[in-house]
Amino acid sequence: MGDKFAPYEPDQQLLFPPSLRDWLPEDHLCYFISDTVDQLDLSSIVSKYRSIGSGNVAYHPRLMLKLLIYGYCTGVFSSRKIARQMEENVAFRVLAAGQNPSHRSLCRFRQQHIAEFSNLFVQVVEIATASGLAKLGTIAIDGTKIKAAASKRKAMTYGRMKSEEKRLRKEIKALIKAAGDVDAVEDEQFGPDFRGDEMPEELRRRKSRLKVIRDAKKRLEDRKREEDAEKIEKEEERDEDTKKRGPKRKHPLGKPKDSDQENFTDPDSRIMKSGSGAFEQCYNAQTAVDGDSQIILAAGVTQCAADSNQLIPMLDAAMDNTGESPGRVLADAGYKSEDNFTNLESRKVDAYVSVGREGKGAKPISPNKPATRQMQRKMQTNRGRKCYADRKHIVEPPFGWIKRCLGFRSFSLRGREKVAGEWALICLALNLKRMNQKLTWSGT
Numbered sequence: 001m002g003d004k005f006a007p008y009e010p011d012q013q014l015l016f017p018p019s020l021r022d023w024l025p026e027d028h029l030c031y032f033i034s035d036t037v038d039q040l041d042l043s044s045i046v047s048k049y050r051s052i053g054s055g056n057v058a059y060h061p062r063l064m065l066k067l068l069i070y071g072y073c074t075g076v077f078s079s080r081k082i083a084r085q086m087e088e089n090v091a092f093r094v095l096a097a098g099q100n101p102s103h104r105s106l107c108r109f110r111q112q113h114i115a116e117f118s119n120l121f122v123q124v125v126e127i128a129t130a131s132g133l134a135k136l137g138t139i140a141i142d143g144t145k146i147k148a149a150a151s152k153r154k155a156m157t158y159g160r161m162k163s164e165e166k167r168l169r170k171e172i173k174a175l176i177k178a179a180g181d182v183d184a185v186e187d188e189q190f191g192p193d194f195r196g197d198e199m200p201e202e203l204r205r206r207k208s209r210l211k212v213i214r215d216a217k218k219r220l221e222d223r224k225r226e227e228d229a230e231k232i233e234k235e236e237e238r239d240e241d242t243k244k245r246g247p248k249r250k251h252p253l254g255k256p257k258d259s260d261q262e263n264f265t266d267p268d269s270r271i272m273k274s275g276s277g278a279f280e281q282c283y284n285a286q287t288a289v290d291g292d293s294q295i296i297l298a299a300g301v302t303q304c305a306a307d308s309n310q311l312i313p314m315l316d317a318a319m320d321n322t323g324e325s326p327g328r329v330l331a332d333a334g335y336k337s338e339d340n341f342t343n344l345e346s347r348k349v350d351a352y353v354s355v356g357r358e359g360k361g362a363k364p365i366s367p368n369k370p371a372t373r374q375m376q377r378k379m380q381t382n383r384g385r386k387c388y389a390d391r392k393h394i395v396e397p398p399f400g401w402i403k404r405c406l407g408f409r410s411f412s413l414r415g416r417e418k419v420a421g422e423w424a425l426i427c428l429a430l431n432l433k434r435m436n437q438k439l440t441w442s443g444t
Contacts, residue, residue, distance in 0.1 A: 020094045030070055030091040032436040037066050040123050045113050059101045064109040065120075066095045072429035075407040079107040114413065114421035121299060121424040124431050125321045128295050133438055136322050138291030138387075140330040140395035141314045143307045144403075145282040147410040148269035148419070152281045155263040155271065219267055221255070268416040272305040283411065285423050286310050288318040289395045291328075295434055296398055297321055299427040301420040307334035311353070312343055325349075330391035333357055341371035352388045354379060401430060 024030065045061045070091065071082040083103040085092040128134040263269055263281055272282040284305055288298040298317035302310055311331055319325055329344070333354040344351045355376045356363055365373045378384045402408050408426050411419050 020090055023090050024094060027436075027440050028091065029073060029433060029436050030066075030095055032439070033070050033073065033432055034066055034095060036124070036127065036432060036435075037062055037069065039127070040065075040120055042120075044119060045116050048112070059099060059105060059109075061109075061113075063096065063099060064101065064106065067092065067101070067106065068110060068425065069429050069432065070095055072406070072408070072426050073433045075405070077408065077412055079103040079110065082106055110425075111413070111418075114418050114425075117421045117428065118299075118424040121428040121431075122321050124428050124435075125295070125297055126323075128293070128431060128435055129322045129324070131435075133293045133435055134290045134295045134297060134322065135292045136290060136297070136318075136324045136326050138328040138330065138390065138394070139288050139297060139315075139318055139326045140291065140391045141286070141288045141311060141335065142332065142391075142395040142399070143284050143286045143302075143310065143334070144399045145272045145274045145280070145305070146285050146408075146423075147274070148263075148266045148281045148283055149411050149414050150263050150265035150269050150281045152263070152271060152279065154265045155261045155281065157261050219262055266414040268303060268414070268419070270303050270305065283416070283419050283423075284310075286314050287395065287398060287427065288314045289398055291330075291390065291394045293434065293438060294394060294397060295431050296427045299424050301416065301423050303416060307332075308337045308340065311335040311337075311340045315349070328352065328387060330388060330394065332391065336372065336375070338369045338372050341375050345371055345374070351375075352379060352384055352391075354388065398430060402426060406430070 042061050042065070045065075049058055049061075067082055067086070071077065071085070074091075076082055076085055080103040082092070083101070083106060086096050086100060125134065129136070261271055266281065269281045269283060271279050272284065274280045274282060282305075284302045284307070286298075286300040286302065286307070287296045289295070290297055298314050298321055300310065300314060300317065315326075315329060327350065329349055329351040331351070331353045333356055335353055336355050340353070341351075344353075353375060355365070355372060365376055367373075379388060406426070406429075411422055413419055413422050
């Protein structure tokens with residue numbers, strides 16, 4: 001009778017160095033990512049590196065990009081965790097090809113080239129379109145709230161900023177007076193040459209806090225003026241008689257309300273209502289998804305919680321990225337507006353946008369909104385209801401894959417530009433994962 005178990009010798013050494021590629025199946029995702037990244041145009045990234053000079057040579061951008069993309073594909077977003085994976089994970093070691101970049105190198109690469117990820121995302125969309133994976137028959141547009149790398153507890157309302165500024169001014173004035181009184185006593189006791197002019201710690205702390213609040217207050221005021229610039233211009237164009245007849249404004253244009261907030265950690269983020277119903281410091285991440293392949297054709301980030309202003313920009317982005325016009329466009333009620341519907345009609349786009357919440361009765365539309373009334377009639381037809389029914393299973397799954405499967409629920413970077421780059425990176429990674437699955441299923 002033979003042995004009960006197969007031989008197991010943990011201390012047995014390999015006679016020859018193994019090839020790591022033999023340890024992964026041929027259709028492994030890391031090979032597809034490696035082959036795709038090798039086809040991308042990285043000239044905009046390469047041009048930022050010095051050609052001559054002293055110092056250590058840099059890791060190749062393709063190596064760093066492959067590690068980052070594969071990390072995002074497998075739910076590993078931290079540069080430290082990616083560096084650890086290169087020690088423990090065969091796929092990461094295959095992509096590293098014997099190199100071992102530190103987490104600082106990975107973090108620095110992502111920070112320095114984050115703006116280029118949007119261009120790389122477009123290149124991947126072009127590859128998907130050219131290969132026939134993205135056919136642009138029907139596209140669905142939607143947005144999702146993703147937490148910023150900032151706490152809502154680090155935000156302050158405009159009203160509290162004013163009261164805090166006033167309070168800190170009084171405290172600083174009192175501390176300066178107290179410090180002056182102490183200096184006079186010490187000069188009399190020790191002589192005028194005694195050095196005691198160091199700023200007290202308490203005074204220094206209050207001054208730095210006052211500066212932070214003043215800066216945030218100014219940003220909030222500048223933002224409000226910018227948001228209301230168009231309304232202010234129209235207000236100035238009105239004649240005096242019209243102004244007198246019109247109702248008085250509850251709040252002047254161009255000035256923040258006491259309830260308006262600004263975040264000290266990430267000023268570009270905004271308080272938004274998340275999918276769970278809680279209010280968090282967030283960004284509104286947008287996607288336009290292909291109906292056949294569920295590949296993301298366009299990705300964007302906005303600071304506004306409402307989606308209505310993003311319908312036309314996302315449609316334009318999808319058309320620019322693919323070079324084609326979609327057969328149908330689907331969107332939920334968050335994108336309804338008379339301007340959007342008028343724009344879609346002028347372009348002759350076959351769009352199906354809900355004008356009311358699902359499951360609720362249709363509300364009467366004002367006669368002053370003919371395009372909205374036309375969309376409502378269109379959505380009440382059998383064809384309209386049937387086409388719109390496809391929206392949910394086209395655009396919702398990618399958000400589920402990103403948040404549930406990959407675990408991407410919060411941005412790692414701060415500032416709108418960097419957040420937009422990271423969103424492009426996660427959408428790029430999801431597209432490559434989806435493309436690999438499609439090609440594997442088709443046997444290509």
